[in-house]
Amino acid sequence: MRKIFLGFAVLILAAVVVQFYLAAVGAFDSAPNDEAFDAHAILGTAILLLAVVATIVAAAGKVGGRLIGMTAGIAGLVLLQSLIRVLADALNDSGDTSSTAGTLVFGLHALNGLAILGLSGRVLAEARRPAASQQPPVAA
Known part of the structure; x- marks a missing residue:
């Protein structure tokens, strides 16, 4: 089960990297x-689903509470991404123009994306470590 979780961790990190690419493509x-930004939005939903399934796999695989929590944290941050977008849109003027407040709030979307990237990398690094029961004993 730990190898399956590792596979999900790799998929999540790869999807987040592709997400940054799609954001840049959409911006230009x-x-x-x-x-x-259609592809960016669709992949965001896929990342949320991957994170939720990975959290379930992590819990079933008993990978440790910290790693389960970090994986659930990815899902939480992805949900926060949607909330930031909705809040920024609510602060914008009618039409396709952006208000200063909406632009400032939407800037948090990029910062939160960096947090998702960092946490995804940390989850992958932790998932690659052998389980405590698999580590060789330390000689005294």
Whole structure:
């Protein structure tokens, strides 16, 4: 079960890296914002699903409470991404223009994305470590 969890950790980190690429593509696309960021939004939902399933696999595989919590934290941060976007949109003026407040709040979307990237990397690093019962004993 630990190897399955490791596979999920790899998938999550890879998806987050691709997510940054899709955000950059959307930012420089000539299509309207809703269309330009469609792939970014879809992958965000997939990352949330991956994180939830990985948390369940981590709990079933008894990988440790800290690692289970960090994996659940990824799902929480991804949910926060959606909340930041909704809040920024609510603060924007009507139409396709952005208010200063909406722009400042939306800047948190990028910072939260970096937090997701960092936590995903940490989860992968922890998942790659052997379980405490598999580590060789230390000679005195």
